[in-house]
Amino acid sequence: MVLEMTVNGKAIKVEVNPNARLLDVLRENLGLTGAKEGCSGEGECGACTVIMDGKAVNSCLVLALQARGKEIITIEGLESNGELDRLQQAFIDQGAIQCGYCTPGMIMAAKALLMGNPHPSEAEIRLGIAGNLCRCTGYLKIISAIQEVAGTNLRKGGQDDDGV
Amino acid sequence: MTEYNGYSFFGPSTLKELLEEVALFDGSIAFLAGGTDLIIELKKGKKKPHLVIDVSQIPELNGVHEENGFLHIGSATTFSQLARHPLIVEKGLCLAQAARKIGSEQIRNRGTLGGNIASASPAGDCLPVLLVLEAMITLQNPDGVRRLPLSQVLQGSGRTCLTPNELITGIDFPVLDGGYVSGFEKLGSRTAVTVAKLNLAAVIKVDQENHSITEARIAVGALGETAFRLPDLEQNLVGEINPFLLHLFEDMLTETVDNAISGRYSHPYKREAIRGLAEDMFVNLFGASSVPGGRTHG
Ligand SMILES: Cc1cc2nc3c(=O)[nH]c(=O)nc-3n(C[C@H](O)[C@H](O)[C@H](O)COP(=O)(O)OP(=O)(O)OC[C@H]3O[C@@H](n4cnc5c(N)ncnc54)[C@H](O)[C@@H]3O)c2cc1C
Numbered sequence: 212m213v214l215e216m217t218v219n220g221k222a223i224k225v226e227v228n229p230n231a232r233l234l235d236v237l238r239e240n241l242g243l244t245g246a247k248e249g250c251s252g253e254g255e256c257g258a259c260t261v262i263m264d265g266k267a268v269n270s271c272l273v274l275a276l277q278a279r280g281k282e283i284i285t286i287e288g289l290e291s292n293g294e295l296d297r298l299q300q301a302f303i304d305q306g307a308i309q310c311g312y313c314t315p316g317m318i319m320a321a322k323a324l325l326m327g328n329p330h331p332s333e334a335e336i337r338l339g340i341a342g343n344l345c346r347c348t349g350y351l352k353i354i355s356a357i358q359e360v361a362g363t364n365l366r367k368g369g370q371d372d373d374g375v
Numbered sequence: 376m377t378e379y380n381g382y383s384f385f386g387p388s389t390l391k392e393l394l395e396e397v398a399l400f401d402g403s404i405a406f407l408a409g410g411t412d413l414i415i416e417l418k419k420g421k422k423k424p425h426l427v428i429d430v431s432q433i434p435e436l437n438g439v440h441e442e443n444g445f446l447h448i449g450s451a452t453t454f455s456q457l458a459r460h461p462l463i464v465e466k467g468l469c470l471a472q473a474a475r476k477i478g479s480e481q482i483r484n485r486g487t488l489g490g491n492i493a494s495a496s497p498a499g500d501c502l503p504v505l506l507v508l509e510a511m512i513t514l515q516n517p518d519g520v521r522r523l524p525l526s527q528v529l530q531g532s533g534r535t536c537l538t539p540n541e542l543i544t545g546i547d548f549p550v551l552d553g554g555y556v557s558g559f560e561k562l563g564s565r566t567a568v569t570v571a572k573l574n575l576a577a578v579i580k581v582d583q584e585n586h587s588i589t590e591a592r593i594a595v596g597a598l599g600e601t602a603f604r605l606p607d608l609e610q611n612l613v614g615e616i617n618p619f620l621l622h623l624f625e626d627m628l629t630e631t632v633d634n635a636i637s638g639r640y641s642h643p644y645k646r647e648a649i650r651g652l653a654e655d656m657f658v659n660l661f662g663a664s665s666v667p668g669g670r671t672h673g
């Protein structure tokens with residue numbers, strides 16, 4: 212069946228198997244391999260997180276054809292003109308990436324949170340990424356990275372050094 | 376026997392289109408809403424429908440509105456929508472509280488109230504809530520519509536009264552006006568060991584002037600095949616609010632656990648744990664000063 216949707220700002224028309232999930236189509240048909248299947252598609256790890264119509268979703272739990280007419284943003288869509296998104300840069304600067312497996316999903320969950328709430332508190336950040344597992348970092352550096360972009364980095368004295 | 380070759384997909388944008396397809400289709404059908412239960416089951420081969428019908432893009436099945444003293448909720452309304460919908464927060468707060476505590480942000484953005492009912496998990500978080508809200512469930516197939524209380528829809532663990540070609544279209548319940556308080560508390564997450572699962576919902580009508588409870592509705596989940604109401608406990612809560620009420624509430628909940636799951640592995644844990652939930656519920660409903668020590672919630 213034909214699936215029409217927008218991915219990272221581009222209108223896409225692609226022939227898909229009705230049993231394929233959004234994750235499968237992004238990775239296999241569109242070559243967007245940032246979203247990962249970390250928990251064999253059980254909704255538990257968040258590594259497959261993408262943004263659909265402004266909201267974070269597990270792309271392993273969306274049937275590809277359910278994305279018809281939707282706007283999808285993947286980690287690949289955050290970069291513009293070869294420049295990393297501020298959130299990506301903050302993850303690098305704060306040392307929030309170790310093995311990197313969780314990172315694309317984590318960043319997309321954080322991005323969705325910031326799109327709806329530009330200045331989340333630490334508690335709101337923790338809630339926003341509660342569906343994303345990271346085995347490596349212990350989350351603190353991830354939270355710092357998100358706080359850096361949100362301008363709520365209290366660990367650094369609450370300064371707003373980006374002028375946001 | 377023919378080999379299973381997967382399912383076809385139909386994505387209607389109106390209820391009419393959906394019902395027409397259901398009437399014509401010769402084979403097994405699964406309705407797909409948020410997919411947070413079904414897509415896992417399809418992948419594991421636990422369900423093998425011939426046709427999957429997506430209900431997530433049908434505007435008639437989505438949203439909340441108030442009419443003649445009832446709140447009406449479309450079956451495909453998501454937990455994220457319920458968690459912050461002003462009508463739910465104001466007139467059915469326990470449902471907003473349950474929706475906020477489900478899964479993760481990603482699950483709440485997709486998972487729906489209709490899916491929670493149709494999955495009929497013993498621990499489904501909205502089920503005790505809908506029991507205390509005295510919700511009615513509207514079911515429809517090409518032959519007609521019926522409206523049943525939730526207790527009749529739920530038939531056991533994973534079992535409902537829905538016929539194979541029938542879908543849930545809506546949920547409605549009488550609004551809770553200013554005289555009522557309501558709340559939801561739960562223990563444990565899906566990922567945690569099953570032993571820790573327990574949930575509790577309450578709707579209480581308070582007569583402020585006489586400092587008394589005039590109506591109480593309490594339901595528990597994860598203590599049997601389906602969530603259930605506690606009529607004896609409800610009756611015992613009615614009357615003057617006194618300092619012993621929390622203790623009575625805790626004792627009766629422990630007794631409920633004893634009656635429901637004695638001998639089970641989880642029994643010793645749950646009979647104590649439910650007392651903690653009871654205390655959380657009192658703080659939730661009546662404020663921190665309603666429990667000994669006036670502790671803060673948390
Ligand atoms: C990681 C994770 C965490 C979770 N946490 C919780 C939790 O904390 N609490 C909780 O209660 N649940 C939880 N769940 C379970 C699940 O999210 C809920 O049961 C949810 O309500 C299912 O809704 P859905 O729209 O995703 O249903 P779907 O997966 O789309 O469907 C579920 C079932 O209902 C049927 N169905 C769906 N809509 C209709 C309809 N309108 N009419 C008839 N049948 C229909 C489907 O055919 C299927 O059998 C969790 C799931 C995951 C993966």
Ligand code: FES
Pocket residue numbers: 247248249250251252253254255256257258259260269270271272
């Ligand atoms: S692959 Fe783990 S949540 Fe989707």
Ligand code: FES
Pocket residue numbers: 307308309310311312313314344345346347348
């Ligand atoms: S950096 Fe390795 S899982 Fe998060």
